[in-house]
Amino acid sequence: MKKFGVKTLLLFLLAFPLQIFAQDVAGVWNGTIYNDSTQKFYTYQMVISDDNGKLSGYSYTVYDIDGKPEVGMRDLKIKRKENVFTITDDDLVYHNYSEAPPKGIHKVSILTVEVMDTTMTLKGEWHSNRTKKFSPLSGKIELHKASNYKNFEIFKKLEDLKVDDKLSFTPKAPKETSNEAAIAAKKKQEKEAEEKRVKEEKLMAEAKKKADKEAEEKRIKEEKAIAAAEKKAEKEAKEAEEKRIKEEKQITAAAEKKAKQEAKEAEEKKRKEEKLIAAAEEAKAKSAAIITTPPPPAKDVEKRKIIKTQEVFFKSDSLVLSLFDNGEVDGDIVTVLMNGQIIMPQVSLTTKAVRKTIYIDKSTPDSLQLVMFAENLGSLPPNTGLLVVNDGNDIYEVRFSADLQTNSAILLRRKKN
Template sequence: MRHVKCLIISLVAFFPLQIFAQSKPMDDIDITGLWKGTLYNDSTRQDYKYEIGISEEKGKLSGFSHTWYNDKDYFVVKKVKIKRTAGKIIIEDVDIIAYNYPESPPKGVRRLHVLTLQLQDSILVLSGIFSTNRTKQFAPATGNVKLQRKNDFRKYSDLMAHLQELKLDEKLSFVAKEIALTKQEEDKILNKAAPAVISSAATKSGVKEIAIKAPDKKKVEIKPIAESKQEPTAKAAIEAPQSPIAKNAVPAAEVLTRKNVLQETMFFKTDSLELSLYDNGEVDGDTVSVLMNGIVLMAKQRLSTNAIRKTIYIPAEMDSVELVMYAENLGTLPPNSGLLVVRDGRDTYEIRFSGDLQRNAAVILKRRKK
């Protein structure tokens, strides 16, 4: 019995040490990267898609967040500040970078997260609570957050797509690191492919040098070659048939025979808009042509996670513009779908479109009345 008591006492003393030994390394784990998951709001009782990109520079953490609202109709991108203290990861809003709300977002409302880092089934997880500050117009909101770190941060990330569009993605340390590693690999490949340079080093003693006599410089007379006429052969020459022109060799060849389906109407205020095209979801080879008021603006663009950009200039007297996304194919996963990001000055709008071989995706841009 005495031995059993000693064993129990030893186990009780051992377990806290084990817990401490397991939890302490978590404080040293690198948390930079893309984190994706959900944010639950206690007031609305809804889950929202949520992403955070965490960066580190000179020991200081920072990053950006992305939230979808109203079932992916509206989004907001924010700059956040991050710190680790007492085993917790504190994330707090700093400023709004981009949004597509119909109205300006509420001023002075900031979200504060208090999260814990855990390892669940070999996956790093950030989970915890959030709250917002009280303002004159808004009461505090509360809820919880659960995020998982994603290794392939460029795949299916709305945050990364928006940061790339805003030219802010390289401010994240893990993106800059990937770019540097890619450049190193490219340099290695180029160095391997470069021909070896043979130096004219002095010959070792005992080895005879072989002198190569330079050829005599003689003036060589070049006689013109008599022009020969090709006689027709007895057999009739078989002329190779010309390759037929593909049915859709011309961009948006059948645009007039397809029905235009309105995806969204957007209001703009500046005379120049920057358009960016992405694949919507899995990259499957979707190719589109974009027409502006019936004129091809972007021909046969293959959509991917990398932005395809075009700036359009709208005359002051023009009140509206029609953009048509014409499906050149259906990719491997029909229909042809994509993401159109429109940047109007400091405002950014996101429009998801879908079309097929019978329907075009149309977007109406209207000038906002002053």
């Protein structure tokens, strides 16, 4: 058996990566994208276009949201270094998402091209950037270059968007010569003129037919209206005569009945007024007997135990407190005390916020205790509510519950620099 020399082996090893670099990556790639967080695979397709070494493309991702496929398609920025591709998401060019996607999030993929027999594969890892609201995500991508690209959804969508002819791998229509273009333009112009003339003649004929029909319908309608008016006039004259006769017969009976009714109503009115006067005097007496002074807010607050204390750390020099009913509005009333001082007396909790701004200065203690004092239990005990604390751009939601024996407390602590 003939042995390979060292030079032959080196030539083979050097030629193998050149084969990868020389491969045409332009076309449609089909595969999946895996999300490490959801631990799910999703349909993922990619188009790469090569314009004299300048790469660009599109991505097409299908997510399954509650059994409904939701599609997103983006521009791609592609950089190549040997057999490694750095692919960055750009603008969203199409989607059917049920909710608008968050802004400021971009995905970067680092993919390596591999060639095995006649199959080209792009695979590697991806990650997204961190934002104020969202942590970064990561996962894996594996794609295979498709031979018949027209069957894939990404290419069909590019056809719908009329950008498929800008791809480097799609066939381009042959250009017409100037003479052929002029002849084609003239034929098109003549055809459009003839179609316009036929259309106008058709519209004129339809308009005339419509006008004749409307005139005939109008004549028939007017004749019917005249006949109906004559019949109505006869009927009204007959009814007027019958009414006059009936009114003459009823005048005497009506006058007698009216006199009796007025006498009866006068007697009933007199009795009703006497009852109203008696009821008013009775109500006045009862009202005078039961007038009491309402209790002051947060009465006997020190006699109630604090069963739950929650902490919120703040950094701003002012805090906005907003009170809501936590659930069904049932008439709950609370008083809010800060370090033992009443700052929001007897607040009725509803779905509409009741707000109070607290200003923080150097003399303000580092810890502020807010006590929620239940003035009543509402119709659905216990007394429950929602306190929303706006600390600059930060928002904290604290749910509390209290009754006639216990108070709920929230401790506001100043963050240390």
